[in-house]
Amino acid sequence: MTTFQGGEGLEAQIAQWRAFLRRRQAIHGSDVEELETHLRDQVAALVETGLAEDEAFLVAVKRMGSLDAVSREFAREHSERLWKQLVVAPDDPGNADATVRIEGIVVLCFAVAAGIAIKLPALLGQPFVVDDDPNVFYPRNATFFVLPLLAGYFAWKRAFHLPRAAWLAVPFATAAVVANVYPFTGGSDTGSLMILHLPIALWLVVGVAYVGGRWWAGSGRMNFVRFSGELFIYYVLIAMGGGVLIGFTLMMFAAIDVDAEWLAQSWMIPCGAAGAVMVGSWLVEAKQSVIENMAPVLTRLFTPLFTLLLLAFLGTMAWTGNRIDVQREVLIAFDLLLVVVAGLVLYAVSAREPDAAPTAFDRLQLLLVVSALLVDALALAAIAVRITEFGFTPNRVAALGENLILLVNLAWSARLYARFLRGRGKFAALERWQVTYLPVYSAWAAVVVIVFPPLFGFA
Amino acid sequence: MDVGKDLVAASATPLVLAILAAGDSYGYAILKRVSELSGGHLQWTDGMLYPVLHRLERLGYVSARWATSERGRRRKYYRITRQGRARLAAQQRQWRVVDATLRGIWMEASLT
Numbered sequence: 001m002t003t004f005q006g007g008e009g010l011e012a013q014i015a016q017w018r019a020f021l022r023r024r025q026a027i028h029g030s031d032v033e034e035l036e037t038h039l040r041d042q043v044a045a046l047v048e049t050g051l052a053e054d055e056a057f058l059v060a061v062k063r064m065g066s067l068d069a070v071s072r073e074f075a076r077e078h079s080e081r082l083w084k085q086l087v088v089a090p091d092d093p094g095n096a097d098a099t100v101r102i103e104g105i106v107v108l109c110f111a112v113a114a115g116i117a118i119k120l121p122a123l124l125g126q127p128f129v130v131d132d133d134p135n136v137f138y139p140r141n142a143t144f145f146v147l148p149l150l151a152g153y154f155a156w157k158r159a160f161h162l163p164r165a166a167w168l169a170v171p172f173a174t175a176a177v178v179a180n181v182y183p184f185t186g187g188s189d190t191g192s193l194m195i196l197h198l199p200i201a202l203w204l205v206v207g208v209a210y211v212g213g214r215w216w217a218g219s220g221r222m223n224f225v226r227f228s229g230e231l232f233i234y235y236v237l238i239a240m241g242g243g244v245l246i247g248f249t250l251m252m253f254a255a256i257d258v259d260a261e262w263l264a265q266s267w268m269i270p271c272g273a274a275g276a277v278m279v280g281s282w283l284v285e286a287k288q289s290v291i292e293n294m295a296p297v298l299t300r301l302f303t304p305l306f307t308l309l310l311l312a313f314l315g316t317m318a319w320t321g322n323r324i325d326v327q328r329e330v331l332i333a334f335d336l337l338l339v340v341v342a343g344l345v346l347y348a349v350s351a352r353e354p355d356a357a358p359t360a361f362d363r364l365q366l367l368l369v370v371s372a373l374l375v376d377a378l379a380l381a382a383i384a385v386r387i388t389e390f391g392f393t394p395n396r397v398a399a400l401g402e403n404l405i406l407l408v409n410l411a412w413s414a415r416l417y418a419r420f421l422r423g424r425g426k427f428a429a430l431e432r433w434q435v436t437y438l439p440v441y442s443a444w445a446a447v448v449v450i451v452f453p454p455l456f457g458f459a
Numbered sequence: 460m461d462v463g464k465d466l467v468a469a470s471a472t473p474l475v476l477a478i479l480a481a482g483d484s485y486g487y488a489i490l491k492r493v494s495e496l497s498g499g500h501l502q503w504t505d506g507m508l509y510p511v512l513h514r515l516e517r518l519g520y521v522s523a524r525w526a527t528s529e530r531g532r533r534r535k536y537y538r539i540t541r542q543g544r545a546r547l548a549a550q551q552r553q554w555r556v557v558d559a560t561l562r563g564i565w566m567e568a569s570l571t
Contacts, residue, residue, distance in 0.1 A: 030525075034486065034509060034535045041487035041532075042505065065504030073510035077517070 010053045014039065017061060024067065026075035039064060103157075103282070110153050111278040115271035118145040128266060135191070140179050143198040146277045147206055148172045153278060154209035157285070164213055171205045175449065182453045189394045190453040197398075197445040203228070204442035221435040226350050227284055229295030234280040242272045296351030300361070303344050303368055310371035317378070324382040331399040334379040338406035341372040345413055346434055354428045358421050366417040369410050376407060394456045398448050405444055409437050462501050470501070471511050472520075473554060476547040479521060479539040486512065486535070512537055520546050 014036065021032045039060050046056035064070065122128045126137040151172070155165045175198060184191035210227060211220030246264045253260035316322075324330065348365055380403065387396075416433055419425035462470075478484060478492050486508055493501055515521045520543030527533050539547070 030535075031509065031513075033533065035506065037485075037532055037534050038487045038505060038509075045491075060505075063505045065506040067506075069504070070506035070510075073507055074513075077510045077514050 010043070010057060013054070013057050021067065024071040024074070026071050026078055028078075031074065035064070100286075103286075106156065107153065107278055107282040110149050111275035114146050114149050114274035114278055117149065118270045118274040119267070122266070122270075128270070135184055135188075139195050140191075141176070142195065143202055144172065144176055144179075146274050147199065147202050150277060150281060151206045151209040153281065154206065154212075158209070158212035160209070160213065168205060168209055171202065175202060178450055182458060184453065184458050188453075188458055190456050190458055193394055193398050193452055194449045197448040200445035201442050201449055204439055207438070215439075221438060222350055222431065225346060225435065225438070226293055226295065227281075229347055229350070230284040230287075230293055231277075231280050233294045233298075234283050235276055238276040238280055239273070242268070242276065293351065295347045299344050299347040299351070303348060303361070303364055306340065306344060307364060307368040307371060310368065310375055314371060314374060324379050326382050326386050330379065331383055331396065331403065334376055335399050335402050335406070338372060338376055338403065338410065341368060342406050342409055345369060345410070349431050349434050352427065352431075354426070354431055356427070358423075362417065362421060366414060366421060369414045369417065373407070373410055373414060376403065376410075380407075394452055394459070398452065401444055401448075405440055409434075409440075462497075467501060467503065471503075471508075472515065473547060473550040474501075475508075475511060475515065476520060476539060476543055476550070479537055480544060480547055483536050483538045485537065489537075515543070518546075519543075 017039070018032055018036055021027055021035065022029070027035075039057075042060035042063060043053065043056045046059055047053060051059065121137055121141075128138055148169070151168050152165075155168060160168070179194065179198065182191070182194070207221070207224045207228075208215050210224045211217075214220060246268055249260050249264055249268065253263075317324075345365060345368075348361070383400075412433060413430060416425060416430040420427050420430060474493055474496075475489060478489050484492070486505075489512075490503060490505060490508055493503060512521065512523070516523050516537070519540060521537045521539055523535050523537050525533060526536050
């Protein structure tokens, strides 16, 4: 055993003990401080009786009792703490953290700015249309009301210097120019595609801001994946709450014979939808250490169910001998299926301890990926037969490209999974593959946004 | 001789309240006082005192505040409330009944 000399060894020991205590959910920051004072008093008293500091420390820790038992007692007394607190509050209310408050104010400003950004063009006379008609101002620019502000929030939070923050603005500015300069014809497919793909392409820029500009370094990318999943879940929850609020607004004002529909439609919904992105992001950031991530939980829930669906589908096809009936939308439907499967893999990877040994769930993941690949191969074969008949429209090329990108991702993931399950590879390789692949999605989206319209004559 | 676990648990509330009735105190000092008063026979696990104090605080029998001691150490001091004094009085009556009953029966036992 190491012998400690002087106060430094004791401090290190106490710091270690404190860190150990902090990990207990039921014991809060101020409780840790109270227990630490006790420990120090005890050590001081023991040293006075002639013990060496390290001996005194050991005796004091022993007298404190087993941490399991103590934290169980704390949990019994404060059972609400096991339900992790959902309101953002500093650990110690007597010592209110100024940074938390400042961040709250900043986020509020960003949310209000997003609300203003989305309303300003309407107030200046642009017709407010929720549609994918690229000839109208709003759908064309929908991406630019919120994402730049979100990137700005992270640039602020990660303390970007001004020149670096300016680099973040470049892709947004380029995209805004492209989106507004391209002369789309009426009912243009490439225009609709652009509107759909702009947020996917620019989400990567938000990611770069999120990881503090160092996209290729460390675990930032996977954290961004986690952030995106949690934000989606928070956003859905906030939207549901907003729906209830709007419902009550309409109902209550209708009761006094005042029509509030204009308020809901042209103010509450657009401003709320924009502001909720900022508030949701802030909540995810503030809560990341507090509540368990939801996306992996949903992944665990739906991986078996989707595997079952795919296997049942394959089985039924084999049994009945029915072919996939190639309708207009079938390619997009199978694209979405691959998106879901890729998402399930991604979020399963994000929540997994990379060093853990293979489990049954990993086998299930491999089964899911392989069956998805099989289903998609069947769908692609059916489409390939009739692609000459259909011709290459922008929608079809975009869907085909997305299918290919997801197929490559899943095929390689299946290979890495198989290697890992046979003990020939590390799980970290799969994680690395998933995060390295992320920019490919955005790059393809950027191609659809920038190259497709001129390629297909803005039709 | 060490006092059994159940008795230690049962006597914790009146002991802590009685010590605090004599003046404001903090966790370590309360434990030291318990040890002195019982001649070392009442052995508490140190960490267990704090959940007890927090329970008494939640029930409104004691109030707590953070203060810095003269030696510069930040401590959480506890003070008994009026409710706490009432609770202590009630507990005293109950313990007297238990004590008197036990004495009575032991007296009889030793006489016969």
